[in-house]
Amino acid sequence: MIKYLIIDDEYIAHDIVKGYCDLLPNMQLMKNCYNALEAIEYLNENAVDLIFLDLNMPKLKGFEFLKTLSLPPKVIVTTAYKEFAIEGYELNISDYLLKPFSFERFLKAINKTVSSTSKTTHSILEKKVSVSDSIFLRSSKKYIQVTIDTIQYVEAAGNYTKVITTDEIITVREKFSDALELFSDLDFIQVHKSFAVSKKHIKSIEGNRIFISEYIIPIGKTYKSNIIQLLK
Template sequence: MRCLIVDDEPLAHRVINNYCDNLSFLNIEKGCYSAFEAINYLNENQVDLIFLDINMPKLKGLDFLRTLNNPPLIIITSAYQEYAMEGYELAIQDYLLKPFSFERFLKAVNKAVQQKKLLETSKNKSELEITTKPSSNSISNSASNHQEHIFIKGDKKTHQVALDAILYLESIGSYVKIYLKDKTIVSLDRLTNFENKLPNNLFVRIHRSYIIAVRKIDFIEGNRVKINDVFVPVGSVYKQNLTKFLK
């Protein structure tokens, strides 16, 4: 992955560079010490991932992010935790609070790698996609069997999302990340509310932090489910939900 560091602190550059030296799949293309330097670089170059600081002079990190029409994957690296909510509303991959360990850094990077694979897979499959209708004799809950879309509030908008486009949902603190075929929506909501909204003939909760679209399962291996190159854990408390669905 081609990476860009945007941070006004030299120490932050050294830490991230040292961490990336241990990961052969990450390549730091450039280190920028201001948002303006990053804008100039991105006007002529493309990257896959930006490690972005927030508190920078003249142009703050989140304001810089809003200027990008088609931003790459973003991992925030900041000493200020109060911007986390605003950051997740901008669909960042993760929020690293300085100083952060290598283990925490690696966890954030792995999320970005999985998201990149997800986007690439969706792009390759887009021309071959066939939309299917829900079965008329499926089990129903409070949502109609004929429900095809759901409205989701996130990123300061209300999105109309096709159920068939949802891969899985992940609860992160007070947020829920909805992973779609071609993008991710971050919603200030509870996973339980989505569990009640989504038809239970199409979706099942398999972990306290995850709901999956059953049609998107590639295979089940032990206590994890593979969906589009991403392995989603199956919690022991919720394992019976998946077992009942399969029966």
């Protein structure tokens, strides 16, 4: 379960973020905060995994608030001001969403955030809470949360992508090139124009073939350099 906090002085912004989160599994809203001081008071006694943070708020601005936290949880900025993006990334935010943002863009930010394997520590109580090592995949009209460690490889299937896990095969409504972006920061390697594999699930490599569990994955000629780098 990903426990999150919304910090924004606009009521409609709370409704939008919560509405998007309600479409996803394992997202639990802990509190609506309408200024940074209210959030500080809450965080003094409670730990969360993720904060959705507005920047232009009364009393204490978003980044000023963030600087008061010695070890903040994951932060996704939600703002109408694009000029503060560089400062945000210098503060190690997970993503920077410009209002108004679509659900697809919101989902990309969530995937980027929850796939992180890092652990955060609450700055006051020093309670350790981890962000789930998982990713949300859109299949048909629903969103499925998948543990990244179970994903063996991904395969192009026309305008769709197949994600093969140790438990099931999920058909994702994304082109292969777009789906690869979801795994760009993870331990995956593209070995063919239609295949990318999880390094940890490779059982053996023989000639132009990769063996993963009971599956045999071809190695494309233009991707052999990726295999050479892997074997070094």
